[in-house]
Amino acid sequence: MSSAEAGRRTRARGGERLLALAILAALLAALLPVVRVVDPGWWLVGALLLSALVLAAGYGARRYRLPAVAVTLIEAAVWVGFMTLVFLRETALLWVIPTLDTVRTVPLLVEAAMEEITVGAAPLESTLALAFMVVGAMGLLTIVVDHVVVTARMPLLASVGIIAVSLIPAIAAPSDVDVVGFVFLAVTILFLIRAETRSREKPREREAERTAGVPATAVGIGAIAIVIAVVATPVLPQPGARAGSGIGAGPGIDATLQLGDDLRRPQEIEVLRLRTDSPTVPYLRATTLTRFEGGTWKPDRSQTVSLESDRAFGGVEAADGVRVTDYSAHIDVVQLDSPWAPVPYSPVGVSGLIGPWGAVPYNRTVATTDGSTQGQSYQVDYAVTRPSLEQMRATSAVGAQARDETSQVPADIPPIIAELAAEVTADEPTDYDRLTALQRWFRGSDFAYSLESPVEDGFDGSGAEAVARFLDVREGYCIHFASAFALMARTLHMPSRVVVGYLPGNPTTESVDGQPVFSVMSSQLHAWPEVFFEGVGWVSFEPTSGLGVPTTFSSDATLPGQTTDPSTGAPRPTTTPTALGDAAEIDPESQQQGAGAGSVRPPVDPLPTLGMVVGVVLLLSLPFLLRELRRRQQQAAARAGDAAAAWQSVQEAAIDVGIAVPASETPRAFANRLIADHGAPASDMSTVLRAIERASYSRAGRRSEWMGDAAAEAAAAVRTALLASVSPWRRILALVAPRSLVIRPGSVYAGTAPVRAG
Incomplete structure (x- = not known):
């Protein structure tokens, strides 16, 4: 050798x-x-x-x-x-x-x-x-x-x-x-x-390539990509953690409350759709957590009975004079894989579930030991207890007859929990007022909803130590708010528990049987506390700052759930529910009118849409821009005397319009085929051919200054003729999606030369 x-x-x-x-x-x-x-x-x-x-x-x-x-x-x-x-x-x-x-x-x-x-x-x-x-x-x-x-x-x-x-x-x-x-x-x-x-490349070709502007091509491609990333991307809608995100964003429900990581997972999907004949959209509960063992909340044991059994739910018990209203809701599961079927509180009957579903009488939830909510469609009949404000203030939560585990407090609970509970409620005369004082305190300016602060400050979860840290930092998410509220209620000797479920959904433009359809997203998975009152039952509260609607009750002066319009004296629906189960007001008329006359909608920010359009246009035009940049670089190199650049320009133009460019074919045979079969101008094709043959077989190498601009102009003319020789659709495809960006001349994907009859 x-x-x-x-x-x-x-x-x-x-x-x-x-x-x-x-x-x-x-x-x-x-x-x-x-x-x-x-x-x-x-x-x-x-x-x-x-x-x-x-x-x-x-x-x-x-x-x-x-x-x-x-x-x-x-x-x-x-x-x-x-x-x-x-x-x-x-x-x-x-x-x-x-x-x-x-x-x-x-x-x-x-x-x-x-x-x-x-x-x-x-x-x-x-x-x-x-x-x-x-x-x-x-x-x-x-x-x-x-x-x-x-x-x-x-x-x-x-x-x-x-x-x-x-x-x-x-x-x-x-x-x-x-x-x-x-x-x-x-x-x-x-x-x-x-x-x-x-x-x-051969060594001589590398030297010529440096003068042909390939580094400039690379810099140009990189500049286009970086401009798209740095300039266009920030104006697009940015995904991220949403204020008001609930316990998780996956297709299931985790009731352990050890869910800080799930909270920070910003994926969002539609989990179910809901419609109801109630004037307000209910929260949907999946299960409850009553036992506080080992410093953490434990999901209630779900021993079920048949949904058809008399022991499944039964009626809703309330003291004399406490109003109870019956409603029904229809739930269609879109994408939710859970052993708990979300239901409004308090259900009295459930129908339509397929599989071995049962009721949990203690917490009035619906669960299965061998099945899933995926694909289910069911109806829930439920009863809402609507005591008046005066009735709530006359009812005691302290010493209420609930299970012992609803009032157990660990002996080693951090002192800050009981101290703050006593301090915040010190001036309140009734149990209900104490709880609403706690609710106002949590929802006030001293607390902030945050998905990141808990992790940054080294705590997560819902245990007593995490709650104490949360009360010190005063930033956290729904788990912290719900757990802190429930523990503080227990230090005040009130039975309490934590509920896991979904916030009310978002209104859609659809309606069924005159009932607006609401869409519930995975990011609306949530946790909230409940406190037991004698003669009323479990009453929900919403302490999470910036989320949901705080619990309030109407005075005897108006019907429960209504206030008086000062301009007319007529009753109108209240914007705050009588209980957490009534959380989002339904206005069927406005749902049906949509954006009709008289409706007021917030101004739409056009920047995200415009940014998305710009991004899509840039993305779709990127192949054309890259091919055009490469063609111009080849043309400039050809004008400088690089015959190989002119020849490669012709080869890539042929690939773009679907012409085979095999490695086995000589330049002269390829040129003759373009002239005979594809309408390439003979004189221009001959000029490019002479340039590449002279450069290939002369000592001067690839550079052939004697040709001047002739090879560059001839290559451009051949490219134009090749584009003109194909159908308009093929021509457009060659421009917007050039195959030469991914298929190199002479590669196995560049095709083979046609076999000609002898």
């Missing part, structure tokens, strides 16, 4: 090594966003190590000029060996050879990881199953990207896949735009594309 040939091979291997490093850097940029949804751990090192081993195996196999299939099989063998050694060696032969037990274990790990992803909240704990899923997926992605980039020579297509993978964490846990991460990803993608191009 001559020294010149050895030098060429050394330079080729150097280009392949650089390409492997570029692929690894791009994969690292795609992997880093995963840290937002999975706690950083050894899985990160494992994923990078596996990617490096796969790329090294591919590089080594190609040095021996093995077929592409063999290279991929070797990389797959490395993946299997690594995954077996790290995760499944106890079931493997010699730690790396999978056995039948190894194969059986894989679905179990995948199933466990999927369950953690489904029910967990970001950031997820780095468990063995989750690490197996992430590391394995990273290895498979490496094999695919390596094949697409190195074997198929389609770096842009691989870049699209890498970018798509990097967006998955942002979809799972939306947050503010990570400009630094995006710029890093953009730089690695550009580095990958450039490394792939250099790996196919």
Whole structure:
């Protein structure tokens, strides 16, 4: 082997090594966003190590000029060996050879990881199953990207896949735009594309390329991407944690109250739809938490009886003179997988549920031991107790006949809870006034709703210590407000418990049988306290600052739930309910009128919509802009004497309109085919052909200044003729979605030359 040939091979291997490093850097940029949804751990090192081993195996196999299939099989063998050694060696032969037990274990790990992803909240704990899923997926992605980039020579297509993978964490846990991460990803993608191009160039071509403006093209592409990310993205509607978010945002209900992470998961879906004949929309309760053991609230044991049983619900007991009103509600579950069926309080009958559903008589909830709410549609008949303000003040909560566990307080409860309860209620004459004083205090300016402050200050959950910390910091979410209120009520010797359920939904434009339909979102999952009053029953309160409607009762001067309009003296619906179960006022007339005359709607901010339109337009026009930028760079290089740039411009124009550009065809045969079959002008095509042939076979290399602007102008004329030779639809597609961005001339995807009859 001559020294010149050895030098060429050394330079080729150097280009392949650089390409492997570029692929690894791009994969690292795609992997880093995963840290937002999975706690950083050894899985990160494992994923990078596996990617490096796969790329090294591919590089080594190609040095021996093995077929592409063999290279991929070797990389797959490395993946299997690594995954077996790290995760499944106890079931493997010699730690790396999978056995039948190894194969059986894989679905179990995948199933466990999927369950953690489904029910967990970001950031997820780095468990063995989750690490197996992430590391394995990273290895498979490496094999695919390596094949697409190195074997198929389609770096842009691989870049699209890498970018798509990097967006998955942002979809799972939306947050503010990570400009630094995006710029890093953009730089690695550009580095990958450039490394792939250099790996196919000869040394002389690289020198010419530097004068042809390829670095400027890369800078231009990067600038467009960064402008879109930094300028357009901030004006789009930003997902994030919502003030008023409830206990979670997943498709189920977690009643443990250990849900700080779920609160900070900002996904939102519609869980159910509700309509009712009540003048107000009720809160929907799933279950209650009465026992306060080990410093935390425990869900009530759900021993059920048949919904048809006389012991299921029974009637609502109330003292003489306390008004009870009957209503019905219809609930359609859209996407909620829960063993509790949300119902208004207090249900007296439930119909339409399919499966082994039963009633829990103690807390008047509906549950199942073997089923789900998913796809259910049911009707609830419920009764609302409506005492007057005077009746509430005459009723005692202290010493009310409820279960002992409703008034138990741990002996080691932090003193601040009882001290503040006594201080806030010191001047109030009745139990009801004491509780409304607590409610006002929590909803006042001293407290703020926050999803982040609890975590930043080192506390979470609903235990006594967390409540004490919350009362000190005075920032928290619904769990803290509800738990603090219930514990403080118990220190005042009042039976209390915590309810988990949903806030009233949002009105829609739909109505059924004259009843407006309300949509309940996953972010409206909520917790609130209840206190038991003799002769009235469990009364709900809303202490969470900025959420729901505070509980109030009307005086005997008006009907319960009504006030008097001072302008007419006529009664009108109140904006505050007589109990928490009446939480959102329904106005059927305004629901039916929509935006008709006389309705007042808040002004609409056009910026989010405009920003979205601009973002979509920029995204759709990006392929055209990139192709146009590349064409102009090629034209400038051709005018400077680069014959290869002019020839490549013709090749890419042919690919854009669907003409095959195989590697096996000589430039002259390709030129003749364009002239004969596709209407390319013979004189212009001949000019470009002479330029590339002269540059290929002369000592001057690719540069041929003697041609002047002729090659550039001829290449532009050929491109115009090729576009004119196809149908208008094909022409538009060639401009807005140019295939040459992902298909390189001479690649296996560029097509084969047609076979001509002898």
